[in-house]
Every structure is written in structure tokens, then in C-alpha cells.
Amino acid sequence: MPQAATSECSDQMSMNFSALGRMVRRFPRLHLALSAALAITVVAMALSPESGESHPERKQALTLPKPGTAPATGAASPVATTQPARPRPAPAPPEPEWIELEVQSGDTLSALLQEHGVTAAQVHRLVTGDERLAALARIRPGETLGITLDDDGELNALRYHPTRIQTVKATLGDDGRWQVQSETREYQRRVRFAEATIDNSLFLAGHAAGMSDNLTMQLANIFGWDIDFVLDIRNGDRFRVLYEELYLDGEKVGTGNILAAEFWTQGRHLTAYRFETRSGDADYFDSEGRSMRKEFIRTPVAFSRISSRFNLGRKHPILNKVRAHRGIDYAAPSGTPIKAAGKGKVIFAGVKGGYGNVLILKHGQRYTTLYAHMRGFARGIRVGSRVNQNQTIGYVGMSGLATGPHLHYEFRVDGVHRNPQTVPLPKAQSVSDNEKPQFLVQAKRMEAQMTLFAEAATLASSNVL
Template identity: 80%
Template sequence: MKLSALGRMARRFPRAHLAVSAALGLTVVIMALAPESGESRPERTRTVALTESAPRPAPALKPQPAPPAPGRAQTAAEPVPREPEPDWVELTVQSGDTLSTLLQSHGVTAAQVHRLVTGDKQLAELANLRPGDSLNITVDDAGELTALSYHPSRIETVKAILEDDGRWRVENEKRQYQRRTRFAEATIDNSLFLAGHAAGMSDNLTMQLANIFGWDIDFVLDIRNGDRFRVLYEELYLDGEKVGEGNILAAEFWNQGRHLTAYRFQTRSGDTDYFDSQGRSMRKAFIRTPVAFSRISSRFNLGRKHPILNKVRAHRGIDYAAPSGTPIKSAGKGKVIFAGVKGGYGNVLILQHGQRYSTLYAHMRGFAKGIHVGSRVNQGQTIGYVGMSGLATGPHLHYEFRVDGVHRNPQTVELPKAESVTNNEKPQFLVQAKRMEAQMTLFAEAATLASSNVF
């Protein structure tokens, strides 16, 4: 039955996208079969009678026993609700309505409305009702408002109940999304984003993927036809309806013969991050100073007078004076995006680190062996040597640090942390990573099987 569905997809989709489509089709099969993914099974318990006419019960967070029908005898088997459900009336806000006019049209006095909205901070938000919003109220025989509930968001309910002492008691309930695990894979034949689309991924999800691997892969320059990826991610559901995407749980990327993996993991400190199979952070930290045995000869100063040109010219970096020939280290793991001469800067090297960071090294005597545009460097690797090429009064390294293209003071800029999982956390991390890996393999094998059965 599923295979015939795939067959239909085969006719509907261009052949090139079929493997991906088959993988997506199969997601459903796996979800239904795998006992582990019980949490991801569609919820069958809630059928909300949204089509019923008013008055209807207040939207309940949990299925509640229906109020007993009038005149019907209670049997022992039927639990008697502790508080009888009041008669709720649903009001929908129309254009031009205010809370006052809406409630007053149902017999609630202005004084009561005032008492309600001043009774609690959360109830003050009722003033922000918009057309289309709805709220539920109960009014007693004397015409007094006794309870009210509304939804500030799709997953939140605020319920206010008038107590005997005349005060409003406010209850908050927040529903949890149901999370379902999904799988996508694609081979890139144009761009990462097109491949993501073909695999049924949203741009947001593809962006998450790019951010995770952004320290290792330049998604503009490094991607080659035939590169591919696999992603395990979450979808968020409410009442069986998809309302959004959650996080990527695990991902694999094959880039020009390199195989990279990343797993989401929450550390004991509560931070959630992505780590490779050994528990090392996917993000790469920086070292603060790229030359050892040096002293700062000129600081970051946007109003400095240039020592040679003798006019005000911002100093957008730090100068480290050091003997000519002192090795210069890469501040972080990255890729060479410029290696050559740049006017007064002399010999310059620019490194890109992930999507947001770049570092620049100027006045170098020369570059280290093997350093050229496109080469990858590790943190701390020697990339060149201190010199005084360009406009320089003595041998020093001029070092710049940019975040999103903006010069920042290398001495004070907040450097991204990239801590590995601790030794204490490692066993738990490895178990989780292994489980996610197995899940991805299962999905991928099933997808391959399905696509081979179609033809």
C-alpha cells in the first residue's frame, strides 16, 4: 500500500527527485512501525468538537468528562466531576469590539469588567484582544461574570475564576507540542538550499544545517556536485496538525570526500549544542593572541593618528611587536580567503571562520608553506611570519578581527565558546549519539529499499 503511494509519487515527481521523495514517503512508514518512536505516533485521543454550536465547553487542555446530560441518572461507573462544569459561552471578537463592549453585550457590567482587568497582570492583557480572538465566559443567574478563559497563544490557556471573596484566581496552562522525528536526505546538484527544498526541508531547517557545519564547510565555495547530507529533525504538532519544525537532532554531511557528523546534546549546565562523534563542539573557539612572545605596540583605536601618514586614520586592529620571523598562528580553525599584497598592509592573510567571523594578518614577512587561498587551517597552526612589509615602522603583526564584517577589538571581543562534552557527560553523549546514528541509518536503508522497489 505504501509502495503504491510511492509509485504515485514516482509519476508525479521528476525522476531526479524521486529518491528524496521516496525517503520522505517512507518517513511515515517508519514512524508507524518503529516501537521506539511511540511518542511520534499521531495522537488519536483528542477529537475536539470544534464544529459544535455555542454554547460549547471551554477549550480544555485535557479531555474532560462531559457534563452529565440533564435528567439522565448517574451510574456508579461514571465519575462525577468534582466541580460541575459551568455553562460556558464563547464570544468571538469582531472588528470594533473592545473587551468592555463585548462583555457588556452579554450583561456584564462595566464595573465588573474593570474589576476583572485590574485583578491580575495577565488579565490586563485582555485589553489586547484582536478581531477573530475568542474567549469563553460564564455568567451566573444574577448576571455576574464568574469565569473566563482565553488563549494568549496556540499552546497557552489562561483561565480566571471568580472566588467567593470577590477576587479573581488565575490559572495558566501550557500545552506541550508533540514531537515527531523526521528524516531527510539529499544529494546536492546545485545549491544546498535547492537540495533542501527537494528533500522537503524548510529554509529554516536548511539554515540550521548550514550553521551546524558552517565551521567546517563554506557553503558558497566548498560545495561540489555530488556532496550529500542526511538530517534527523523534529516536527512539532498540535492535535495531529503540523505547526512547525523543531531542531535538527543529528546530521551527516559528505563534502568533497570529507564525512562530517553532528549530534545535538544537552550538557549538564543546560546548554544545548552540536558535537561531533567524539563529543567535540562543532563550533571552533579562537585563541586571543595569534603571536607568542610579543607585546602590544598599538591598540584598537578608531581615532588614531597614523605614525607614518601622520593623519587621523582609524586603527581597526591590534599591533603586536615581535622579532621578524616570529611564527604567526591561526586564531581559529578556518579557511584562507585571501593571501597576497594589500597596499600599506603588505603581505596579508585573511581567514574565514564559520559564517560570521574573519581574521586578518598584515605586514607579514611571508606565508607558511602550503598556505594559499582555499587552504584549511587548524587553530594554532603556523600561517606565516612576522615582518614589516607594507607601511610599517618596525616588525609587527597587525591583527584584525571581524564579526559579521564589522571590525571588533581583538582584545575585548567576546569570543564564541566551544567546549567539548565533559568526561562525566561523555558516556551519556556516546549512547545518545549512537542511538541517533542508528536511527538515521535505519531511515536511510529504508529509503534506499523503497526507491529500489519502485523501479
């Protein structure tokens, strides 16, 4: 295919390649017939192995505490709330009386508060007093506000919830300024278990197991370094997942993180555990503490196609002479985000001749990656910036010598150009030696939870049948 082989900078006739089409091709079986996945989201409680109460007959209902935390007490009691403390019998400082207002369709903050004698000037001072109060200007129907008025009927406190877990409270100080406090509630987290055998597609199996697409995507991302979910998956492959569900006031509001996962595919068994390092980064590791990730992603731009391969004897399409192509070209629509292939530091950000806008990242001592023909750099990207793997560093363009938008990507090891498609990629960092004992304890605990859940699931299904 001569055009493809020489199209680094040739016309991108196939630019109508759409991201959607690509998605459909990636998950072709998503819309096919129903999966007969064995799928049980177990609503079974396994007691924490540490509690010393893990007799099988004690397995009864429902949820597990998050590994490493004390068992939850009341199923629906939030971990923390910002509600004022309940009135106690003991004498308390006089609580101002909160007037609760519900925003109706067509209401503005001014209109709402003016009904209670608050002047437009007061409202203006309030909204412009602190940036955390600015969102008040955009209140929407159904939201609620609380206000208190002093003896003269002047507004002296206001509280509202910009999001479901946030409360912002403004109190008028003696100096006439608004003091603002904001609090964020913690979600209550419950540990759930799901398992499924793939009969058709990963996503259908996930659905049948009660998993959201988002959660299934998380699962695919964890194992995506070792398993090609488009090519490698076979009927009969199966997985187990231990994950968090997020609750507020006893109501489920979303899914949290996958805590542990196992995947069986074509004779391979992969296990991953989530671990938060002391620096606060969370990542997935195998049972020995080795990273599930590689240090570099293979393709730094999603929804692209290779328009020119690594080729040391190539004829340049514009210069028309032999000029080695020491990188890979990915054709993608102008403006498509470009991701950092690995964690690193920006050592060049600027214009480099025919390469146009170029960014070079240094990753440790041995590796550098180069990104050329960019339309521009992402905000905050400059020489010296530190970037994380997958962070957007810029956008596909056609700056420099290029006749169509594409990313020219180079990968160097010890200063030598290597083919980004085939170069062996090192594993990302393992759990550090000093955190390893803690990791191993946590991993063992999650493994034990997984086993208990799985046993409970088997029991539950055999009881039903």
C-alpha cells in the same frame, strides 16, 4: 587598496553597502535552475532500536518517537492538553457552563462581554487584575473566549488562548479577586528524515527534500564552523538530517530542532548530534562528543565589510602618525547589532578615550575580546554580566575618534593582541566526562535511526522506480 587599508576612521563612502546585497551574494545560486536533488522526506517508520523490533520487514509507515522517549501511541494525540477533562460517568463537581464567544471584526472585549451583562467596570478590573490578562485588551477577530456566569449573571470565570499553545484561565475568588492560572501545551514532536544531493545550491537541495529554509539554515549553522557554504560546496555533496516536526491536534505547525545531521563534502564526512546537557543548554557534537562549534566566532558583526586590517605599522588616518592597528575594523551601518564573539563575562563597559564606548569581555583565563566605537550597549549589559556566544552586546556606532560608523574589534590571547582574522580558534567545550556515557548512548541511537530511515528511503525509491 590604500583607502581600504587606512580607513579605520576614514569616511565610510561605501556605507550604502546593503545587507540585502550581501545576502544575495551569499546565496547566489538560490535562484538558479532547478536542482535535481535526490530528495526523499521519508514517511517511513523505523522502530526504536531499543524496542527490539527492528526487523527490516517491520518498517512500515510514518514517524519515529523522539529519541529517548517512549514510542508515541496515538499518532495524533497531543502529549498534553489544557482542555477540561472529558465528562465522566462518575459524579463530578458541578462544572460551570462555559459560554464560548468568538471575537468578530470590530469587537472589543467590553462590547463582547457587555452583551452578556458584564459591566465595563468588571471588564476593567479583570484586564488590570493580572498582567497575564492584559493581552485580553488586544483580542483579535477569530479568537475565542470562554466565560461562565454565576446564578446572578455575574462573570465569575474566563478563559482564553493568547497563543495556540497557551491557555489562561481567570476565576473570581471568594475575596472578589481574580485568580489566574496559565498553562502551556506541549507540542507533539515527530521525527522526520530528509536527505539530498546538492546539484545546485544547498537551499534548493533542502527544498527538494521538503525542508524549510529555516531548517536548511539550521543545518548550515551546525556545519558552518567547518564548511564554508559559499565557497566549499560542490555538486555531488550530500547530506542527511534527522529533525523534529511540531504538531498540535494532529496538525503540523512548524519545525523543531535538528537532532542529527551528516554532511559529505569533497571527501570529508561530518556528523553532528544534538545533546542537551544537564544545565539545559543544547548543542551539537561529533560522535566523540567534541563540539561542532569553536569557542569564538570570527566576525562579531554580520553584514559588514572589513575597512581596516590588523597592521602593526599603520599610519593612523586621523592622528596621521604611525600607530599600530591592533584589531580589525568592520564597517557597518550605525545600529547594526554586535555579537559576543564567545561566551564570557563583561569586565569593562564604558568610555575609553578615542575608542569611545568600549566593551571588554573575558572568556575563561586566557582570552579577552574588545569592542570599540559602539553607539551603545545592549540592554542589561554591564560589568559583571555574563553573555553567551552570539548574544547581542551592543550596536555599531562612531563614538570616540571615528569619522564613520564601524566596529573596532580586538582579540587578545594571554594579554597579547592577535589578528582576529587568522588567530587559531579553540573548539568550544566538549561533552563533559560525566555526561559522556549518556551522550554516547543517545548518539548511537540517533545514528541507528538515521540508518534505518536511509535504508527505508532507498527501498522506497527503488520500489517507485
